[in-house]
Amino acid sequence: GAGVSQSPSNKVTEKGKDVELRCDPISGHTALYWYRQSLGQGLEFLIYFQGNSAPDKSGLPSDRFSAERTGGSVSTLTIQRTQQEDSAVYLCASSFLGGGGAGETQYFGPGTRLLVL
Amino acid sequence: AQSVTQLGSHVSVSEGALVLLRCNYSSSVPPYLFWYVQYPNQGLQLLLKYTSAATLVKGINGFEAEFKKSETSFHLTKPSAHMSDAAEYFCAVSDYQAGTALIFGKGTTLSVSS
Numbered sequence: 001g002a003g004v005s006q007s008p009s010n011k012v013t014e015k016g017k018d019v020e021l022r023c024d025p026i027s028g029h030t031a032l033y034w035y036r037q038s039l040g041q042g043l044e045f046l047i048y049f050q051g052n053s054a055p056d057k058s059g060l061p062s063d064r065f066s067a068e069r070t071g072g073s074v075s076t077l078t079i080q081r082t083q084q085e086d087s088a089v090y091l092c093a094s095s096f097l098g099g100g101g102a103g104e105t106q107y108f109g110p111g112t113r114l115l116v117l
Numbered sequence: 118a119q120s121v122t123q124l125g126s127h128v129s130v131s132e133g134a135l136v137l138l139r140c141n142y143s144s145s146v147p148p149y150l151f152w153y154v155q156y157p158n159q160g161l162q163l164l165l166k167y168t169s170a171a172t173l174v175k176g177i178n179g180f181e182a183e184f185k186k187s188e189t190s191f192h193l194t195k196p197s198a199h200m201s202d203a204a205e206y207f208c209a210v211s212d213y214q215a216g217t218a219l220i221f222g223k224g225t226t227l228s229v230s231s
Contacts, residue, residue, distance in 0.1 A: 004160070033219075035219075043209075043219075110158070110159055110160045
């Protein structure tokens with residue numbers, strides 16, 4: 001079956017521009033996560049959606065970052081007024097139930113490589 | 118707060134040699150532990166996970182890991198390395214009580230030479 005897909009695979013933008021990154025989770029998965037992978041910081045949690053509950057935004061590094069999930073499926077991560085330090089690989093993952101039960105496996109997409117010039 | 122430490126950012130082995138990638142965790146409650154592998158320009162793929170069942174966990178591609186509570190460790194091993202094992206490996210922890218976000222180690226790059 002189809003895995004987690006992300007688009008675009010690569011994005012080059014100029015400092016100060018806004019960017020939108022898209023994630024399509026595995027069909028039927030109710031939990032969706034965004035992570036950021038950068039050379040200096042490794043893999044960092046950004047935001048977590050579970051069903052219709054309010055998202056856990058505790059990992060977002062600044063108010064320039066926001067995300068939404070429409071219809072419990074597709075998610076968009078938006079970075080406003082991009083900075084060079086935003087350059088990283090943005091990974092999306094999904095899992096069936098979320099909620100912390102039974103050590104659920106998170107399935108990752110291939111990522112979006114963002115370069116801010 | 119939970120944390121994961123992977124000892125050694127780079128490990129090099131010869132083909133056929135034992136692979137040992139080290140992971141130590143810090144958690145105030147029994148954790149769930151994961152090993153993921155990332156091949157170049159790809160996402161993360163689950164190798165194996167510990168969820169409080171058997172302490173010796175077998176995963177894909179011949180990898181296994183042993184949960185040792187007394188040592189707070191979850192080291193990844195493979196008896197005989199293949200060239201195709203060259204990749205970056207991440208250890209991660211998830212705390213049931215704190216939510217489901219994974220906390221990752223910095224990663225270990227495994228190189229395999231012929």
